[in-house]
Amino acid sequence: MGEEKKKIIEMRDIVKRFYIGTPNELEVLCGIDLDVYEGEFLAIVGASGSGKSTLMNIIGSLDRATEGSYILDGIDVSKAKDEELSGIRNKKIGFVFQTYNLIAKTNAIKNVEMPLMYGGVAQKQRNQRAKELLELVGMGDRIHHLPEELSGGQKQRVAIARAMANDPAIILADEPTGALDSKTGRIVMDLFHKLHEEQGKTIVLITHSPELAEECQRIITIKDGLIVGEREGGAAV
Amino acid sequence: MMLMENLRLALSSIKSNKMRSLLTMLGIIIGIASVIAIMTVGNSLSAELTESMSSLGAKDLNISVVNRPVDIETDDLFGDVVYVYDEDVEYKRPTDDDYFTTEILEEYSNAFPDDVVAISVNEQVGNGETKQDNKHANLSVIGGNYGFLFSQRFKLLQGRYFTDGEMSEASKVCIVSDIVVENMFDGDMDKAIGSAINVAVNGKEYTFYITGVYEYEQDTFAFTNSDKRKDINTIVYIPIRTAKAITHSSSVYQYFSVILSMESDVDAMTENTRKFFNDGYYAYNEDFCVDVYSMAGMMESLNEMMGTLTLGISVIAGIALLVGGIGVMNIMMVSITERTREIGTRKALGATNASIRAQFIIEAIVICIIGGIIGMALGIGLGMILTKVVGTPAKASLSSVLISIGFSTAIGVFFGYYPANKAAKLDPIVALRYE
Numbered sequence: 318m319g320e321e322k323k324k325i326i327e328m329r330d331i332v333k334r335f336y337i338g339t340p341n342e343l344e345v346l347c348g349i350d351l352d353v354y355e356g357e358f359l360a361i362v363g364a365s366g367s368g369k370s371t372l373m374n375i376i377g378s379l380d381r382a383t384e385g386s387y388i389l390d391g392i393d394v395s396k397a398k399d400e401e402l403s404g405i406r407n408k409k410i411g412f413v414f415q416t417y418n419l420i421a422k423t424n425a426i427k428n429v430e431m432p433l434m435y436g437g438v439a440q441k442q443r444n445q446r447a448k449e450l451l452e453l454v455g456m457g458d459r460i461h462h463l464p465e466e467l468s469g470g471q472k473q474r475v476a477i478a479r480a481m482a483n484d485p486a487i488i489l490a491d492e493p494t495g496a497l498d499s500k501t502g503r504i505v506m507d508l509f510h511k512l513h514e515e516q517g518k519t520i521v522l523i524t525h526s527p528e529l530a531e532e533c534q535r536i537i538t539i540k541d542g543l544i545v546g547e548r549e550g551g552a553a554v
Numbered sequence: 555m556m557l558m559e560n561l562r563l564a565l566s567s568i569k570s571n572k573m574r575s576l577l578t579m580l581g582i583i584i585g586i587a588s589v590i591a592i593m594t595v596g597n598s599l600s601a602e603l604t605e606s607m608s609s610l611g612a613k614d615l616n617i618s619v620v621n622r623p624v625d626i627e628t629d630d631l632f633g634d635v636v637y638v639y640d641e642d643v644e645y646k647r648p649t650d651d652d653y654f655t656t657e658i659l660e661e662y663s664n665a666f667p668d669d670v671v672a673i674s675v676n677e678q679v680g681n682g683e684t685k686q687d688n689k690h691a692n693l694s695v696i697g698g699n700y701g702f703l704f705s706q707r708f709k710l711l712q713g714r715y716f717t718d719g720e721m722s723e724a725s726k727v728c729i730v731s732d733i734v735v736e737n738m739f740d741g742d743m744d745k746a747i748g749s750a751i752n753v754a755v756n757g758k759e760y761t762f763y764i765t766g767v768y769e770y771e772q773d774t775f776a777f778t779n780s781d782k783r784k785d786i787n788t789i790v791y792i793p794i795r796t797a798k799a800i801t802h803s804s805s806v807y808q809y810f811s812v813i814l815s816m817e818s819d820v821d822a823m824t825e826n827t828r829k830f831f832n833d834g835y836y837a838y839n840e841d842f843c844v845d846v847y848s849m850a851g852m853m854e855s856l857n858e859m860m861g862t863l864t865l866g867i868s869v870i871a872g873i874a875l876l877v878g879g880i881g882v883m884n885i886m887m888v889s890i891t892e893r894t895r896e897i898g899t900r901k902a903l904g905a906t907n908a909s910i911r912a913q914f915i916i917e918a919i920v921i922c923i924i925g926g927i928i929g930m931a932l933g934i935g936l937g938m939i940l941t942k943v944v945g946t947p948a949k950a951s952l953s954s955v956l957i958s959i960g961f962s963t964a965i966g967v968f969f970g971y972y973p974a975n976k977a978a979k980l981d982p983i984v985a986l987r988y989e
Contacts (some may be wrong), residue, residue, distance in 0.1 A: 379902060379982045391560070400906055407904020418899040422570050423563075433905040434559055479903070 324388075325486050325519050326353035326376065331385035333371050345371045346382070347542040353487070353521060358513045360522045360530035360550060362538035370491075372539065374522050377412060377489050378405045390486040400500075407436050411480025415492035417472040419464040423450060425475045426460040432482040443482075450478040454508060470501030477508055486521045488512070494529065505530060556909060557558020564917040567889070568924070575921060578885040581878020582925030583932065584966065586958045588871035590933025590950050591940060596864030598738065598941040598948035603857055605946075613850055614674070614705060614821055615827055618809035619652055620845045621645040635828070637845055645773070645841075652842045653806035657834060664834035665830060669818040672701030674811040677797035681787065682755030691737040691788040693730070695755050703729075705813050706791070712743040713766030716793050724795035728753075728762035731770040731788035743767050753790060760800065762792060820850040878925070879965040887917050897977050898985025911971075911978035916948075918970025919963055926962030930955055 321540060333346040345368045353359055373388065374380040378394050381402075385392045387395040390409050397405060406412075411432075419428050426447045433443035451460050454474040464472055473493060480488050490509065494502030506529065512518045530536045533552045538546035568575040584836045589966075603777055623637035639645070663670045679695035698706075703715060711732055720727050730751070739746040750761050770788050814823055824846050831844035890897070897910060941948045 368561075374983050377902070379986075401908040403901070403904055406902055412902045414899075414986070418895065418902075420896055420899065422566055431900070432903045434556070435900075435906075435909065 322354040322356070324352050325355050325357075325390055326351060326462060326521075327386075327388040328352070328376075329386045331375060331387060333368075333375065333380075333383045337383070345542050346375075349539075349542075349544055350383070350546065351537070353519060355519055356513075356517045356522045357521070357535065358509070358533045360524060360533035360536045361539060362524055362526060362530045362536060367539045368542040369523055369539045373489060373491055373521075376487075376521060377410050378402045394419065404433075407432055408483050409484070409486045410488070411485040411488040413473070413476050413480050413488060413490040413493045414497040415471070417464070417476045417496075419472055419475060419479075421464055424459045424461045424463050424466070425456060425478075428464070428475055429452075429479045429482055436483050446482065447478070450481050451475065453481070454478045468501070469497050470504055473497065473501075473505050473507060475528075477512070481512070481518075487521055489521050489523075491523045492525070493522070494526075556912065560913050560916040561920065563913060564920040567917055567920060567941070571889075574885065578921055579878075579925030580924050581873065581881040582962055583878075583929040585871055585878045586926050586929025586962060587933035587936060588874060588956050589961075590930060591936040591956055592864060592867045592871055593954040594934070594937030594948055594950045595940050595944060596860060596867075597951060598937075598944065598946050600857055602946050603853060603860065603947065608903075613814045613818070613848065614857035615811065615812040615814065615820070615824060615846055615848050616878055617654075617812065617827060617844060617846050619648055619842050620652065621648075622839075622841055622843045648842055649805050649809065650806050652839065653808050654810060655806050659807070659810060662830060666823070666826065669814050669823050669826075670812055671815050672704050672813045673699070674705040674813060675699050675702035675794060675807045677794055677801060677803065679792070679797050679800050680755045681896075682753050684734070684751045684753050685985065686738060686752070689738050691734045692785060693734060693753065693790045694787055695728075695753060695760075695790045695792060695797070695800075696933030697792045697794040699794045701811070701813060702794070703791060705811055706789075707770070708768040711767045711769050713747045713764065715766060717961070721793045721795065723797050724793060726760065726762050726796060727765045727793065727971045729766040729768055729791040730764055731790075732767055733770050733783060733788050734790070735784055737768050737784055745834055755800075762790070799821045803851055820848050824848055847865060875961065875965065879922075879969040882918055882921055882965065883969035883973060885921075886970055887976070889917070890914065890941075890973050890977045894980065894985045894988040897980050898982050898988065901980070902986060907978040910980075914977050915967060915970040915973035918974065919966030922962040922966035922970075923959070926959055929962075930958050 328349055331346055331349040331351075332344065335341075335343045335345060348394040349372060351372075361369055363370065371380070375382050376389075378389065378397070379402075381397075382395055383510070385395065389405065392405060392409070394402070394405060403425075412418075419425075420431065423431075425481060426444065428458035429450055430443045433446060438446070448457070451457050454477050456471060456474050457476065459467065459471065462471075464475075467475065477488075477493075480490075493509070494505050497505060509520055509522070513520055521531075522529065524530055533550040536548050536550045537544055538548075581936050611918050620637060621639065624640045624981070625638040627636045627638055659673050659675070663673050676698040679697060680744060681692075681694045684691050684693060696702075699721070700715070710729075710784050715729070716725070716727055719725070728751070730746070734742075734751070735741055735743055735746045739749065739750060748763065748765075753760050753762060768791075770786065795805075812823075812827070814820065827846045828844065836843045900910060931949075934955075937950050939947070
């Protein structure tokens with residue numbers, strides 16, 4: 318990494334404790350320093366209970382760190398209020414969940430439009446943008462299908478299109494292939510590579526699978542709330 | 555923009571749970587329907603009361619000779635003066651000396667020239683019938699003076715009232731109803747006028763010449779004496795003196811009515827009349843005095859009671875509405891628990907607490923308004939049917955419709971707020987992990 322790249326995520330000494338002030342007080346993250354650069358494809362791996370989900374929640378602005386500072390795309394998230402966090406999640410982060418989490422009884426295009434709706438984009442533009450995105454993920458012919466009419470792989474592709482809706486600073490994917498068979502999982506991973514290479518998206522992939530992590534540029538391993546390893550992956554430039 | 559989106563969401567959520575939504579709405583539907591139906595019936599009855607009040611002559615004073623009471627009380631309910639009697643005492647029956655004479659009535663009439671329009675006295679002869687060939691009509695014969703005929707407020711269709719001569723000479727003349735004409739003269743009024751009818755009453759037969767025909771009107775509160783129009787017993791009016799002659803009674807009256815002028819104050823005149831007689835002619839009569847009453851006060855109180863009753867039943871219907879609202883709240887709680895993951899996802903996608911709250915409040919409002927509209931339609935229908943049965947058909951008032959729509963919206967907001975707020979305050983992490 319010769320030239321200076323823009324930092325999308327800058328975490329310093331992040332500590333997260335639960336049950337503060339009770340005898341059960343639990344320190345899940347014990348001081349994490351993490352930098353993610355623009356256009357990077359990063360994997361965070363760790364066994365369950367390692368604190369990787371907590372770290373993901375903090376990266377995704379779903380939760381605030383107990384201590385430490387977190388700057389996301391120039392915004393100090395650690396000091397943001399609830400309403401501001403909503404805005405940050407809406408504009409800066411695109412979530413992809415293991416269980417897809419499409420809104421039931423709402424068709425593909427309306428699902429993709431949802432972040433745009435909460436972002437205050439007018440109906441016409443959001444319809445246009447959602448169509449483009451569904452075509453990008455190869456779901457252009459199923460825009461009016463309901464989630465229950467789609468296969469797992471198709472649902473995940475709609476979810477990825479939804480994550481892209483507001484052109485976020487990072488895509489945060491939590492075990493995106495965890496519920497898929499290896500073939501459809503491959504299609505989904507190829508889609509992430511495509512978004513990374515063609516659109517230059519910054520992607521943070523959280524997984525416990527070493528093979529998937531190997532596909533990324535950089536792999537960070539978490540254990541007991543600390544970063545214990547950092548190495549280049551197979552896709553490293 | 556968000557509003558439309560929320561409405562769409564609410565409708566699709568209701569559609570996807572049709573049965574549950576309908577059951578939830580049921581409380582609202584029943585509540586609104588009963589409120590509207592009751593208000594409609596109440597309005598109809600009040601209108602009817604007011605109408606019959608004027609036709610019955612609520613402003614008329616009824617004055618009668620009664621036994622002197624042991625005490626005089628004021629009735630709590632109607633605010634009327636009530637004469638109290640001792641149940642164990644056997645009271646005297648009045649004699650002719652105790653009754654009103656024509657002279658007394660005239661004097662009374664002259665004492666209040668601005669208030670008294672007419673004095674009405676009558677003499678009931680009795681129920682009877684008239685027969686001719688195979689024709690037949692039921693009737694009852696009542697003799698009256700001009701004031702009485704006036705107080706009956708009937709509409710003369712053909713012919714004329716009695717002349718002064720007929721009145722004073724006790725002529726055998728009468729005014730009959732159109733029903734009698736239909737039965738006896740095939741409805742030919744021209745033929746009826748001037749014709750004689752033979753009336754059998756109290757075992758004797760009398761002949762009267764018809765001078766006029768009035769239009770029979772069904773008394774709204776009286777029981778119909780027959781289902782068939784031709785069998786209805788109608789009144790045959792004859793001059794008072796003619797009636798007195800038939801009943802062999804002296805020309806004194808135990809009671810009479812006073813028709814007051816429009817400007818006259820009924821309550822004041824009731825009091826004045828009482829004083830006029832009791833402080834005058836009857837001041838030294840040990841056994842008898844005069845009682846005065848009017849329908850006006852009673853009607854007023856009756857109307858008030860109707861209003862209170864309507865309000866009372868409406869409150870009960872309102873409780874049904876309240877229970878309905880609690881049902882909505884309950885279902886909203888269930889719905890929110892079921893959709894916890896959706897709420898978490900929406901929050902992850904950038905929904906603020908306010909927009910989640912709005913989504914669920916609007917859903918509750920939509921349920922309530924749909925229920926309200928269905929209830930309104932049912933209530934209007936039910937009100938129409940009920941008022942048809944009870945009395946004058948009436949339509950639901952605009953105010954009751956507006957109140958019910960406003961009420962159901964308010965219920966939606968009130969009972970939707972708590973669940974919606976609970977949804978809004980969900981922690982997105984917990985919500986996303988919810989199974």
